[in-house]
Amino acid sequence: MSAKTHGEKLLRYLDGSLPDKETEELNDSLLADPDLKREFSRLLLQQVHLFDIGQSQKASPRRDRRRESNSLPTIVGLPSSWHWQPYLLAAAAAVAILLTLSTVEFSSTTPRVEAFVGSDITLRRDTAVIPIKASLALKPGDILTTGKTNRLILTYRRENTRLIIGSRSSIAILPSNSGKQFKLLEGRVEAVVAHQPKAKPMLWLSAATRATIVGTEFSLTASNNTARLDVLEGLVDFESLATGQLLRVNSSRYAEVAPGVPFELRDMSNGYGSVLRETWLGIENVHIRNLTQSSKFPGNPDFRDYPATLSALTNWPGSSGVRLRAFLRVPTTGRYRFWITGADAAELRLGSNELPESAELIASLNQNASGEWERFPWQKSAAIQFVAGRKYYLEALFKQGLPGAEERAGVVWQPPGAAREQIPSRFFSPFDLSIEKGSR
Amino acid sequence: MLKAYVQAIVRDLTLAEDTFSDVILEIVRSWPSYDKAREFPPWARGVARRVALAVLRKNSRAPLHLDEGLLEQIGEELSSMGDEVELEARKHTLQCCLELLSAKNRELVRLRYFENRSYLEIANQIGRSVGALYVGFNRIHQALEKCIQERMQSA
Numbered sequence: 024m025s026a027k028t029h030g031e032k033l034l035r036y037l038d039g040s041l042p043d044k045e046t047e048e049l050n051d052s053l054l055a056d057p058d059l060k061r062e063f064s065r066l067l068l069q070q071v072h073l074f075d076i077g078q079s080q081k082a083s084p085r086r087d088r089r090r091e092s093n094s095l096p097t098i099v100g101l102p103s104s105w106h107w108q109p110y111l112l113a114a115a116a117a118v119a120i121l122l123t124l125s126t127v128e129f130s131s132t133t134p135r136v137e138a139f140v141g142s143d144i145t146l147r148r149d150t151a152v153i154p155i156k157a158s159l160a161l162k163p164g165d166i167l168t169t170g171k172t173n174r175l176i177l178t179y180r181r182e183n184t185r186l187i188i189g190s191r192s193s194i195a196i197l198p199s200n201s202g203k204q205f206k207l208l209e210g211r212v213e214a215v216v217a218h219q220p221k222a223k224p225m226l227w228l229s230a231a232t233r234a235t236i237v238g239t240e241f242s243l244t245a246s247n248n249t250a251r252l253d254v255l256e257g258l259v260d261f262e263s264l265a266t267g268q269l270l271r272v273n274s275s276r277y278a279e280v281a282p283g284v285p286f287e288l289r290d291m292s293n294g295y296g297s298v299l300r301e302t303w304l305g306i307e308n309v310h311i312r313n314l315t316q317s318s319k320f321p322g323n324p325d326f327r328d329y330p331a332t333l334s335a336l337t338n339w340p341g342s343s344g345v346r347l348r349a350f351l352r353v354p355t356t357g358r359y360r361f362w363i364t365g366a367d368a369a370e371l372r373l374g375s376n377e378l379p380e381s382a383e384l385i386a387s388l389n390q391n392a393s394g395e396w397e398r399f400p401w402q403k404s405a406a407i408q409f410v411a412g413r414k415y416y417l418e419a420l421f422k423q424g425l426p427g428a429e430e431r432a433g434v435v436w437q438p439p440g441a442a443r444e445q446i447p448s449r450f451f452s453p454f455d456l457s458i459e460k461g462s463r
Numbered sequence: 464m465l466k467a468y469v470q471a472i473v474r475d476l477t478l479a480e481d482t483f484s485d486v487i488l489e490i491v492r493s494w495p496s497y498d499k500a501r502e503f504p505p506w507a508r509g510v511a512r513r514v515a516l517a518v519l520r521k522n523s524r525a526p527l528h529l530d531e532g533l534l535e536q537i538g539e540e541l542s543s544m545g546d547e548v549e550l551e552a553r554k555h556t557l558q559c560c561l562e563l564l565s566a567k568n569r570e571l572v573r574l575r576y577f578e579n580r581s582y583l584e585i586a587n588q589i590g591r592s593v594g595a596l597y598v599g600f601n602r603i604h605q606a607l608e609k610c611i612q613e614r615m616q617s618a
Contacts, residue, residue, distance in 0.1 A: 030601035036529075038582060039474045043527040050529050053537075064540040065608055067467040070576070072554040074476040076561075077577030149465045150504035150542055164487035166494070195491040198484045208494045230495065247495050 033063050037070065132203050133196060134177035134186060135160045140380045143170025163198035169210070174378055182217040183412045184225075187377055189213065202226060207250075213242040213377075213455065215414060216257075231280045235260040241272075242455065251279035253291060255452055296448035297329035298349040299456070306344045309367040309424030310389075314344030321346070331448045334433035335365065335421045345432065347419040348454035350377060351446070357439030358406035361386055362396045365432030366423040373407065374416030379454075382416050394431030396443065416454070464541045464550060465511055471537055472515040472528055477579060482518045486511045508538040552618075553611060560610035568603050575600065 032049050035041040041049065053060050136159045146153040147166040153159070161167075161177070169175055169192050177186040184203075188194055192210020202223030205212075212227070218238035219225050225236040229245035232252070239257020243250065252261045254272045262269045263280050270278045275291045301324035306317050314320055324346075335345035351373075353359060363371040369388040374381035385404040392398045409415065421432045437443045469486060470479040490510050497506055512534060519528070529537075545553065561569060574580045574588070582600075586593045 030605065031597045034597050034600055034604075037470070037474050040582075046527045046529070050533060053529065054533055060537060060540055063471075064467070064537055064544060066604055067471055067537075067541065068464060068544060068550070068553070069557065069604055069607060070476060071464070071467045071470055071479070072557050073572060073576035074480070074579075075554065076558055077573075077579070078480075080577065147503055147507075148547060150507045150538075151546055152503070153547060163484075164490075166491070193494065195487075195494070197491065198487055206491050208491070 029059055030062070030066075033066055037066070132199065133161050133163060134179050134184075134203075137176040137178040137185075138376055138378060138381065139173065139175040140378055141170060141173035144168070144173050144175060161196055163196050166193060166195045166208070168193040174380075176376055176378065179217075183215070184217045185215045185377070185414065187213040197226075197228075199226075204228070207243055207245045209246055211242060211244040215240045215412070217412075231264055233262040233264060235262075240452075249279065249281040251277060251281075253277040255291075296451070297331050297453050298333055298347050298451055299453040300326075300328050300330055300335065301346045301348075302326040302328075302335075303344040305341060306422070307342050307424070309342075309422060311344075311368045311370050311420050311422050314346075314420060314422050317344070320344070329453055332433065333417075333419065333435075333446050333451070334431070335419070342424050344423075345421040347417075347421075347434070348379075349417045349451040350414045350454060351417045351451050352414050353409040353411055353438070353450060355439065356409065356411045358408050359439065360406050360437040360443075361404040362402050362435050362437075362443065363388060363419060363433075364392045364394055364396055364398075364402060365421040366391050366393060368422040369432060370420045371404070371434060372416075372418045372420075373404075377414045377416055379416050379418065382418055396435065417451070418454075464544065465507060467541050468508055468534070468538045469511055469515050471534060472512060473519055474528075476576070478518065478522065482515050485518065486514045489514050504538070504542050505535065508535060553615065556611050556614045556618075557607060559614065560607050563610060564603065564606065568599070568606075571596075571599060572603060 029049075029052065032041060032045060036046060036049055053063060136155060136157055138157060139155055144155045145168045146155055146159075146161075147168075148162060148164065155175075167175065167188060169188055169190050171190050173190050175188040177188065178184065186205075189211035192212065193208035194210075194212060195206045195208060197204040197206060202219060202225060204226045206228045208230075214236075216225055216236050216238050219236065221237060227234040227236065227243055229243065229250045230247050231245070232250040234241070234243055234252055236259050237257075239259055240255040241257070241259055242253045242255075245251075252259060252272055254274060254276055256274050258274075259272045260269060261272050261278050263286050265280070266286065268286055270286065270288060272278050272288060276288050277291050278286060278288055280286055301321075303314060303317065303319050303323075304325045306314050306319070319325075333347055333349065335347060361371060361373070363369045363386045365388055367390070369392075370384055371386040372382035373385050374383075385407065386402055388399060388402050390399065392402060396402060417434075419434050423432075434446065435443055436446050465486065466479060466483045469482050470476060473479050473482050490507055493510055497503075512531065516528075528534075544550070561572065564572065571585065571589075574585045575582070580588075582593050582596050586596050591599075
């Protein structure tokens, strides 16, 4: 059988018009001939690519307008080549524009990678594994999986929506024409979602639940048969897929689906307007490194609480160390300045995004300032540019060597065009330890 | 290239496009059952094959298809044809090669793949037999493949 005949048979098979007997023969030929198998694969790829090229050209109204403006309707009866050449020219001229248009349309519903921590992140696209890199545009069908020490930030080009994928988590981007749709396969996602069109809300599915988001700040944790939704701000419709029951979860409340747990609204103990404060007692000496090099740091603090101010009580009856961790969100875009004060030693770090790994030292103290803000110049940070609506990781460490009487320790800021002040609690939320641990 | 793999089974480019979306949803739905110790591509192709065959049955369009073992070999062949970047480059090269076809052949490609016309419709429109069209398209695909190979080797 000649190669030509094989080629025609492949086309007929792919057209569904090859008789059964010849299909069986083709099957045998393909099994026996690696070259024919390769030819078939290349033909398949060509067909799919040609179809894609045609689809992308059809998707562009610009091409149609150009064709109309050239007054080149298809005239039945004329040789088809008469209108082909101008058509090709128009299409070729529009290719760059089409690609741009399709990219814009694409990026409005699919996110891109803004930043990530760790190297154990897998992106499965089609049947391939794609290396993760900053600015990588994701596509419907992509499945992202993070390892035990990884985290990932996804953002959108045209809106301030940010998704933080926790460690040991997997998400899938679902194909959808009606808004951004995801499935949390396992693990945890935390999100700040810009207002979405009501007809096209963001949708997060898990095995057990469906969360519909119009615009809010929330986190969702899921496994095969459990899910928990925490809403820091805004409103999310949360549905149990097993019972069909729907809950409207509002600010500082949460709900969970789990065996034996009632599906109901509950108040968060650590909602918006508080900071995670961890305290270690009995840590000797006066340096920050005495705290950070302690065997109890960071995993075993003596206390964890959620105060509503960025302050650390250091008048414990003995030496102590304190860590404050929060996400900061500023009211207006501009340059902000920070101060830190405390007893003996203190360090203030600020991230360029939500990830602790992005944090850098911006102010410090290695002598007792006892609640004063201007005793040493290094207590004060440079003016730092912030973008309104974004979240930034903030961490403050305090170390006190000896028992002190009512030593004041804390952090204040100076917003653009304003005086130094306590940071209002509405601009911060507590760091969530489950981001580091992957799940609750 | 999972979409090409789906096309090998359903043999209708529009149906392959729709089925590919179903495959993605099914992969996501079946994710908990995926044993992470196993290789992903064969598992994904298995899901795609199951979905595509179900679509064929649902559409009452089930002409005899290739053996599943052979389909798996073709899936492997498709996977070995390059990563996403290489496949995009191949598509771009194909677009360039289209311009080198004669006007008559470009029109045939447009009708079949851009306008999604059947061989019979095209045959009626241009006054040729369906058999002659298969011969013509076979030559077109071979010419395009030759052009792609030459350009990609010289790039």
